[in-house]
Amino acid sequence: MPRSQRSPLLLAGLLATAGVAHFANPRQFDALVPSALPGKPRTWTYASGAVELALAAGVALPRTRRTAALATAAFFVGVFPANVKMAVDWRDRPAPQKAAALGRLPLQLPLVLWARNVANNGKGRA
Template sequence: MPLAPRSPLLLAGLLAGAGVAHLAAPKPFDATIPRVLPGSPRTWTYASGAVELALAAGVALPRTRRTAALATAAFFVGVFPANVQMAVDWRRRPAPLRAAAIGRLPLQVPLVLWARNVAGNARS
């Protein structure tokens, strides 16, 4: 199967995996929640996991794929501050962890572009 038809399902799988991880093992994600957000970091972690699962379902279904993929692109932009928070908080951690935190920052760009591509290729 060529990559293009699988691309939405791969994106849905990535979202589903991230959503399950947020719900099953929330502690590491809690630490990435920007402190300026109101409420408990755990609430934000669970909410983002639930959103990722909903987006995964939407991207997986052809009927909702375009809208869900556009929402996914917006979601990836919206969680960027958590990645910045992680990079700031981890600046004194061992080099591999620091590198992983910093490496997440530019990773958002291809994720946003991937979601937009899925939306653009979806049937209206």
């Protein structure tokens, strides 16, 4: 299978894995929810996990791939504040944890670009 055909499936797999993780271990995600958001962090954790699962399904299916991939790019932008919160909250942790939190920040850009690329490669396909 050519790389261009694997890319959407890999993105769908990443989204599905992250979505399942939100339900399997919600406590770690609750801590990332910015306090400015209304409601309980667990609600946001489950909601974002459900969105990731829905996006995964949409990206995996050729018929919905373009729209879902564009929504995925927007989702990656939308969750960036949680990554910033993690980096701030983890600034006093041991170096490996701090590095992981800081490393997530620049990773958002390639994720957004990947999703946009999947959307653009899905043009005109049914």
